[in-house]
Amino acid sequence: MTVARDPSTAYVAALGGAPVAPAVPQGGWLERYEHLVGARTLRALEALARKLKGHRIVMVNTTKTGGGVAEILHRVVVILNELGIQTSWEVMEGDEQFFGVTKKMHNALHGHTQPLTEEDREVYHERTRIEANRLALDGDLILIHDPQPAFLIEHRREPGQHWVWRCHIDLSRRDESYWDFLKPAVARYDTAIFSHIEFVPPLTVPAALVPPSIDPFAEKNRDMSEEEVETICERLGLDATSPWITQISRFDRIKDPVGVLEAFKLVRTRRPSHLILAGGSASDDPEGAEVLAEVRENAKGVKDVTILELPPQSDIEINAIQRASTVVLQKSLREGFALTVSEALWKRRAVVASAVGGIPLQVLHERTGLLVRSIEGTAFQTIRFLDNPELRRDLGVEGHVHVRDNFLHTREVRDYLAVFARLLG
Numbered sequence: 001m002t003v004a005r006d007p008s009t010a011y012v013a014a015l016g017g018a019p020v021a022p023a024v025p026q027g028g029w030l031e032r033y034e035h036l037v038g039a040r041t042l043r044a045l046e047a048l049a050r051k052l053k054g055h056r057i058v059m060v061n062t063t064k065t066g067g068g069v070a071e072i073l074h075r076v077v078v079i080l081n082e083l084g085i086q087t088s089w090e091v092m093e094g095d096e097q098f099f100g101v102t103k104k105m106h107n108a109l110h111g112h113t114q115p116l117t118e119e120d121r122e123v124y125h126e127r128t129r130i131e132a133n134r135l136a137l138d139g140d141l142i143l144i145h146d147p148q149p150a151f152l153i154e155h156r157r158e159p160g161q162h163w164v165w166r167c168h169i170d171l172s173r174r175d176e177s178y179w180d181f182l183k184p185a186v187a188r189y190d191t192a193i194f195s196h197i198e199f200v201p202p203l204t205v206p207a208a209l210v211p212p213s214i215d216p217f218a219e220k221n222r223d224m225s226e227e228e229v230e231t232i233c234e235r236l237g238l239d240a241t242s243p244w245i246t247q248i249s250r251f252d253r254i255k256d257p258v259g260v261l262e263a264f265k266l267v268r269t270r271r272p273s274h275l276i277l278a279g280g281s282a283s284d285d286p287e288g289a290e291v292l293a294e295v296r297e298n299a300k301g302v303k304d305v306t307i308l309e310l311p312p313q314s315d316i317e318i319n320a321i322q323r324a325s326t327v328v329l330q331k332s333l334r335e336g337f338a339l340t341v342s343e344a345l346w347k348r349r350a351v352v353a354s355a356v357g358g359i360p361l362q363v364l365h366e367r368t369g370l371l372v373r374s375i376e377g378t379a380f381q382t383i384r385f386l387d388n389p390e391l392r393r394d395l396g397v398e399g400h401v402h403v404r405d406n407f408l409h410t411r412e413v414r415d416y417l418a419v420f421a422r423l424l425g
Contacts, residue, residue, distance in 0.1 A: 028082045029075065030410075032217050037410050045410065048417040049083035055424050057087040058139035062102070062148040064091050065312040066280060067250065068212060068339040069145050069168055072412070075215045079413050090135045092149040098127040102148045103287055105182075109147065110254055110334040111173035116181060125151065132156045141420055144189075151185045162423040165189040168212065169336045170357040171199045190423055195337050195358045208419050211361055212337045213412035214346060214403070220315035221346055224323055232320035238306060240274035243326035243386055248278045248318055251291040251309075254334045255279075256354075258298050259375055261305070263331065266379035268304060271386050278308040278321055322347050326392070327385045331378050335359055342407045345369065345399030350385040350392035352378060362407065368399035 034042055059077060061069050073089055080087040094102070101120045108114060132155035141162045144150060146169065153163050165186055171179070171194075179201060186192060191206045200207050214221055233239075245264060249255040257277050264275040277295060280288070292309060299305045310317060322328055328344035328351050335357030342362050344351050351369035353359045363369035370381040385392050 029079055029215075029217070030082050033408070033410050036216065036404060037408065041410055041414075045083060045414055045417065048414065048421060049080075049085055051421045052085050052417065052424060055085065055141065055420075056139040057085060057141045057143060057420065058137055059087065059089045059143050059145065060092060060135065060137070060149050060152065061089075061145040062092045062094065062099075068337065071215075071218075071220075071339065072212055072409070073145075075218065075409050076413055076416070079409060080416075083413075083417075088136065088139070090137065092131045092135065092152070094127050094131075094148070097123050099148075105147050105178055106169065107254070108175040108178040109169055109171055109182075111175065112253075113175045113178075116178060121181070128152060129155060141424060143416075147182055150182060153185055153188045157188070162190045163188070164191050164193060164419065164423070166193045166210075167199065168195060169199070170196070170334050171201050172357075173334070174201065191419060193419065196361065199336070199357075208415075210412060210415040210419070211358060211407065212339060212342075213407045213409045214339055214342045215409050216346060216404075218315060220319050221343055222319065224319060229320045229323050232317055233324050236308065236317060236321070238276065238308075238321070238324070240304065240306070242272040242274045242304065244276055244321075244324055245273050245327045245329060245382060246276040246278065246321055246325040247329040247331065248321065248340050249330070249332075249338075250279050251288045251295060253287070253291055254332060256331045256333045257291070257295045259333075260329055260331050260378075261295070261298050261302060263329075263375045263378035263382065264305065265302060266376065267382050267386075268302075270379075270383055273326075273386065274304045274306065276306045276308060276321060276325070278306075278310055278318070280310045280312060280314065318343075319347075322349060325349060327352055327382050329378065329382070330354065330359060331372070331375075332356055332359065338362070341369075342403045345396075346403045348393075348396035348400045350396055351399065352381045352385065354378075362402070363399075364402065367395065368402045369395055 059073055063070050077087050077089050101124050104114050128151045132152050137156045143164045143166055145166045157163060187204045189205055191208055193208045193210050194200050195211050197209060247260050267273055296307055299307055322344050328349045330338050330341050330353040332354050337358035341353055341359055351363055352372055353363045355371040355373055363371055365371040372378045372381055
């Protein structure tokens with residue numbers, strides 16, 4: 001088997017009943033970061049953590065697997081505990097009806113409106129009441145992730161607790177009727193955290209900015225030999241000899257996989273190449289199968305396209321696919337952050353991504369990657385990378401440094417600790 005490799009590659013040689021955490025390496029996760037971020041950064045984290053000694057934090061979201069929030073929590077919860085801050089992770093459960101409503105809310109808060117009916121509201125509130133009675137929300141600080149569990153605060157806030165709402169999505173084009181529904185709950189929090197200043201709506205509570213981050217030592221991001229990459233790609237049946245153009249994302253309309261196909265058709269008329277659309281779905285996203293079916297229908301008759309449905313915990317496969325790719329795309333229509341961008345930049349890949357949401361924090365145009373605003377622009381910049389190995393190499397190196405300095409978990413933990421210390425201090 002021959003995996004199409006980027007020529008520039010040679011240039012750069014369990015927590016209290018919460019979801020099962022990854023095995024912690026000997027010496028702990030934090031110790032591994034020292035050679036990347038320096039001892040001073042770790043000592044600063046320890047100093048902040050000492051301010052929170054004796055306090056307990058509870059994180060809450062709606063899925064253990066799938067999506068960036070769950071990925072981050074698997075590591076950040078471990079790191080906080082290593083720093084001596086007792087931290088647990090609770091998962092709010094729901095049925096198909098509840099997640100159908102929250103997906104409608106998610107889409108509307110990104111600007112795609114569907115009416116929120118009285119029945120939808122009742123489904124949402126009834127599930128929240130049930131989960132409020134079940135979840136262990138007995139910490140000093142409760143950090144609620146995203147809109148799905150936002151109304152828990154109306155049922156479970158105890159005297160002396162501090163509650164923080166952490167919004168990972170782009171609210172810059174929100175449907176105001178949905179925001180009006182959510183706003184009374186958000187107003188009861190002590191502070192709200194966003195990934196980008198453009199996402200912050202008018203609030204009656206203080207706001208803080210904390211961009212997401214990746215773990216460079218996770219299976220999805222760790223170094224791999226070329227032999228390991230080839231073995232994994234061969235197992236997946238990926239055997240294209242043309243340069244690979246890859247997008248790895250949930251099969252979600254806001255990730256625009258159909259738009260990626262249209263851009264690839266334009267590229268394919270000009271340059272030999274192979275498109276890989278790979279991804280899966282999250283347990284709190286009921287639209288994934290529907291979108292995947294749409295993508296497969298639109299790909300019929302298009303040459304050199306591989307659509308790969310990945311099961312949960314396919315981190316090592318994603319790592320190998322990205323490393324074997326010449327260009328990595330992220331053609332989102334809306335985006336809170338897109339961890340896949342930082343993951344690709346960390347691997348020194350050439351990245352073409354939409355100038356939406358939190359992506360421009362990661363892709364600095366012409367410095368760490370190339371930003372686009374259309375199908376035609378995506379095709380043009382992809383061809384540019386295919387034709388220019390030096391550009392791929394130079395921007396890939398800069399992208400790796402940019403992620404190291406700004407988007408590793410140590411920085412996100414530091415930002416969280418600063419917010420927590422202000423509230424609990």
